Amino acid sequence: MCLALGPECAWCSQEDFMAGATQKGRCDMVFNLMKKGCQSEFIENPTIRVTIPSDHKANTQVTPGEVSIQLRPGGKASFMLKVHPLEKYPVDLYYLVDVSASMHNNIEKLNSVGFDLSKKMANISLDFRLGFGSYVDKTVSPYISIHPERIHNQCSDYKLDCMPPHGYIHVLSLTDNIAEFKNAVNKQKISGNIDTPEGGFDAMLQAAVCQSHIGWRKEAKRLLLVMTDQTSHLALDSKLAGIVIPNDGNCHLKDNVYIKATSMEHPSLGQLSEKLIDNNINVIFAVQGNQFHWYKDLLPLLPGTVARQIESEAANLNDLVVEAYQKLISEVKIQVDNQVQNLHFNITAICPDGSRKTGMEGCKNVAYNEEVLFNVSVAMKGCGITEGRKYVIIKPIGFNETTIINIYKNCACQCEDSARHKRICVDETFLDGERTNCEDTNCSSSEDTFPFERCKLHPDQPICSGQGDCIGGRCLCHKTRLGKVYGKYCEMDDFSCPYYHGNLCAGNGECEAGKCKCFRGWEGDRCQCSLLTAKHCMNSKGQICSGRGACVCGKCECTDPRSFGRFCEYCPTCNNACDENRNCVQCHYSNNASQTTHDQCKTSCAYMVHYIDPASVSPKLQWRKFLSSG
Structure with missing residues (x-):
């Protein structure tokens, strides 16, 4: 427990150290322990080290491929990560096309895309392959018409012969045979549905995770081009059709047809983003019409994506793909996967032009002969309930190489009996009920029989409000991606309460246990109302809402169902x-x-x-x- 209090605290395991003294004397600064007579070989004081294994995986674009870090609570270590984009990548481009009736003209344009695009891509890629898949929507009401005369031809209103609607069909695996691609597109029929949004996100997730079906290559830059003119359904939309089973994120293709479209929900944006990043997929939204801005607004939520607008009949489709690809490969940004509790990462990108950005913001306009450096800092806030070796993955978005960080958490003394010396390591048992704190240059302790009770806001609430660890009777709050957790009992945060006009608790209160605690002079569930507005609820007699209601944000809400009026003043049957x-x-x-x-x-x-x-x-x-x- 002593080592878990801070990076400066050490433990003396010497058996005869300070004979007759209490255990609290064994936990102190190294200098103080030696001054008290503890021999250096008995001082437990794990060092913080960063090493790159000599036998680590050799990467081409991302180095180092592996790092080992030894940390202790309160400690911090840093290393430099280098990303070097290649000059020419192999490219896999999979067309995922909305084949609803309104896309008829755009699909015809695809017939001439393959050959022209392959010639353009030859200048920027060593090896170019194309694939093709189609989607419409979930094949249940209210998304499609189930009228007997329309069930097999949803687009009879367009006077066209349509194929039956489908969630997603994988038509052609990635190939360098352009004639094969053109033949597959020529055979493609349009389909239809009756509501405006389509099932695009359903199809995107399947195209990302069904790697063997699509034929994604490990060494290639993977581009998923989504062609559509409408928005996509989101998670929970399928409840309109009685579909309540959450999307499991797995591949469900049978004979190249998505078989879970009618039984599993659409994926959430977070889930889709995770699967795209995990499978190194960059997305190009090629959108025709007014819905372009809907997709553009999604880009911050889907890293590694761009949105471009298709001109009439997809005349600019080839140029659009080349431009989007060049933009994607010129952006270098990273994220942290497999996060470990009590570890906090701070990543700064050092761009070729000398500017500094956060890791997720990354660098733009990076040329193939330039490098991007990332200063990766890892801080260990506490031990938690698990110790030993853990690993974290640093992943440049859209790259097929990663850096594995092995974290060794040193929270306990490495005490072993030997033939010559007997070591005392009772700090880990904490049987004496001591609470020890290590601050500045002094480690002290005080008696506290129940240290964990000091970490509760109320006796019936969880330790540190369930958002922190109790160390020595004090709460050490967790770090989260969502925001900051703080307060003596980790009861406060800056993300879980309602917002008003973009401000948490309207900027007039603090977030405590998920509810806004308003500052003096403010009220409302979002602290959006001044108490001064109560005067607007007072009638000519000085009554608040005529005694028949409550004043909420300057307006009367009549609690007597028989009353009405601005001040609840009208009540004929009262x-x-x-x-x-x-x-x-x-x-x-x-x-x-x-x-x-x-x-x-x-x-x-x-x-x-x-x-x-x-x-x-x-x-x-x-x-x-x-x-x-x-």
Whole structure:
């Protein structure tokens, strides 16, 4: 436990060290331990090391291919990663085409694409291959018409003979035989459906994960060109058809047909992004019409993608592919896969022009003879529940090479009995219930029988709100991709509460346990309303919403279903004035009124409240006096 408190803390395992002293004296700075008489060979103080194994995998584009890092809690290590794009890559280009009826003219244009495009790509690629697949939508209502006369010909309205609708069909595996590609496109019929969005994301995921069917090559740059003129359905859309099984992200092609289209949901954007990156797929959205901007807005959520607009009848399709490909290979950005709890990565890209960017932002306009350097810093915040060797993968997006980082977490003393010396390592058992803290140049401890109880906001809540680790009675909050977790009990964060006009809790509160805790003077579930707006709910008598509703952000919400109006002032079937005033009688009594009663009086009867002493006035006079005041 001592080593887990900070990078400066060390443990003395010498048996006769400070004889008679408590265990807390064994955990201290190295200098202090030696000053107290601990011999250097008995001091447990793991070092932080970065090594590149001599037998590591040799990469061409991404070096080093493997790194080993020894870390301890609170420690940080750094190394440089180099990405060197090649001059000419083999290229696999798979056309994934929306074959709904409105795409008829664009599909005809594909007939002349293969030969012309292969000539253009010869200048920038050593080896170019083409493949082809088609998609429409899920073949269930309400996405397609199930009328008997239209079930097999969805586009009868276009006076065309259509093939039956389908989720996704893999038509042609990647090939360098351009004539074969042209023949496959010539045979392609259009199809149709009845709703506007298509099943594009369903088909994209299958084209990415069904590697053996498509024929993706390991050494090639993989391009998935999606041609469409409509948006795509998203996850949960399929619930309209009663499909509730989440997409499992696996390949489900049988005889080159996607067989799970009617039983499994569309993938989420996050899931699709993960599968595209895992399979080194770069996407080119070639979109015709007004939906181009819908796809353009998705680009930040799908790394390694570009969007281009198709001109009428796809006249610019060849140039579009070449331009998009050159843009993709000139961008170098990386991400961290297989993240390990309590490890925090900070990555800075050093671009050829000297500028510095974050790892995910990366560098643009990188030429094939230039290198991009990434300063990778790894910090270990705590041990968590697992120790030993872990590994993390640094992956340049769209590249088929990676860097594997082996992390060795040193959280415990390496104490072993020997023939000459007996070592004492009782810090790991924590049986003495001590809490030790290591700060600056001093390691101290204090008695605390139940250190984990000090890490709970309330006794019935999880330790560190379930968002951190309890070390020595103090919470060390987890780092997440979503945002920052903070607070004494890790109860606060900057991402899990509702936003208002782009600001968390409207900028007028803090996020605590998933709910906005408003600063003074603000209210609402997003802290979007000033308390000053309550004056807009007060009627001419000084009542808030006429006593029949609540003031929410300056507007009355009538709680009495019989009332209506701006101030809930209209209520034809409510009690008459005498009956209403009778409810405020108790507000005139000063003796032993509860806080609830006082609050109600301020809200509903504020305009007539003035307390009297009931002992000095007869009941009949009290009632007359009250009516006259109302």
